[in-house]
Amino acid sequence: MRQLNSINNILKKHPLNLGKGKKSIQNKVSLIETNQLKQLFNIEAKKYYASKNKTFTIDNNNKNFLNQLCRYFTQDEAFETIHNGDLNKGLFIYGNSGTGKTSSLTIINQISKKYTLKNLWFPIIETSEVVMKFNTEKNKDYVIKYYSNGNYMLDDLGSEPFASNIFIYGKEDIFIRILEARYIQFITKGTKTYITSNLTLQEIKKRYGLRIEDRFIEMFNILKLDGESRR
Numbered sequence: 001m002r003q004l005n006s007i008n009n010i011l012k013k014h015p016l017n018l019g020k021g022k023k024s025i026q027n028k029v030s031l032i033e034t035n036q037l038k039q040l041f042n043i044e045a046k047k048y049y050a051s052k053n054k055t056f057t058i059d060n061n062n063k064n065f066l067n068q069l070c071r072y073f074t075q076d077e078a079f080e081t082i083h084n085g086d087l088n089k090g091l092f093i094y095g096n097s098g099t100g101k102t103s104s105l106t107i108i109n110q111i112s113k114k115y116t117l118k119n120l121w122f123p124i125i126e127t128s129e130v131v132m133k134f135n136t137e138k139n140k141d142y143v144i145k146y147y148s149n150g151n152y153m154l155d156d157l158g159s160e161p162f163a164s165n166i167f168i169y170g171k172e173d174i175f176i177r178i179l180e181a182r183y184i185q186f187i188t189k190g191t192k193t194y195i196t197s198n199l200t201l202q203e204i205k206k207r208y209g210l211r212i213e214d215r216f217i218e219m220f221n222i223l224k225l226d227g228e229s230r231r
């Protein structure tokens with residue numbers, strides 16, 4: 001309740017604009033409505049980009065994506081009815097470099113912390129960081145297991161190098177194991193994975209194999225965030 005009060009206090013300064021359309025039906029799980037999240041996103045994105053000497057821009061390249069993202073994180077049925085998505089799946093966000101994939105999820109993550117919206121929260125893990133941990137850790141299976149559990153954002157999948165597994169294989173592309181394990185967690189527990197990547201599904205297949213690509217279709221909503229780089 002306290003968190004809703006604090007959100008409403010923020011929104012008092014920035015009144016809700018519910019628009020002309022019908023208010024979307026909200027799933028019971030959500031603690032915040034889509035229009036509220038959009039308002040918060042607007043406020044926090046402005047601050048986030050200002051801290052990077054950028055001006056938050058919404059244009060034809062990211063408008064639909066940001067709509068989808070807010071509807072997804074509020075468990076809004078419109079995500080399924082309008083965008084043909086599945087609220088039980090995770091997110092695979094792909095597109096050119098610099099289009100705002102990492103930033104958008106980082107802003108959602110910051111909103112969840114600031115307004116204690118637990119169901120929006122996820123740790124942000126860089127895929128190359130996982131490889132570094134794997135390379136230096138003695139207990140390699142532990143690293144794989146650690147990153148196979150819980151709702152995580154895996155940032156920049158496909159940019160990570162192959163890992164060194166001198167004991168067994170020499171080089172290993174460890175995300176094959178992590179993603180397979182996360183698929184099992186998704187099926188058995190509904191664990192969500194949020195991925196950002198420059199790779200298309202075709203390129204995912206090329207690097208991680210057909211088994212992974214096949215699982216991606218089942219476990220992810222595939223969202224494209226394209227356009228010129230904003231860097």
Ligand SMILES: Nc1ncnc2c1ncn2[C@@H]1O[C@H](COP(=O)(O)OP(=O)(O)OP(=O)(O)O)[C@@H](O)[C@H]1O
Pocket residue numbers: 049052054055056057058062095096097098099100101102103104156196197198229230231
């Ligand atoms: N909507 C936006 N308005 C203004 N600046 C933005 C916006 N989205 C992203 N940026 C800026 O563009 C740059 C790239 O953003 P970000 O790192 O999120 O892109 P990315 O899609 O994750 O890129 P990559 O694929 O290379 O990881 C950053 O400096 C970020 O601040």
Ligand SMILES: [Mg+2]
Pocket residue numbers: 101102103155156196
């Ligand atoms: Mg990125």
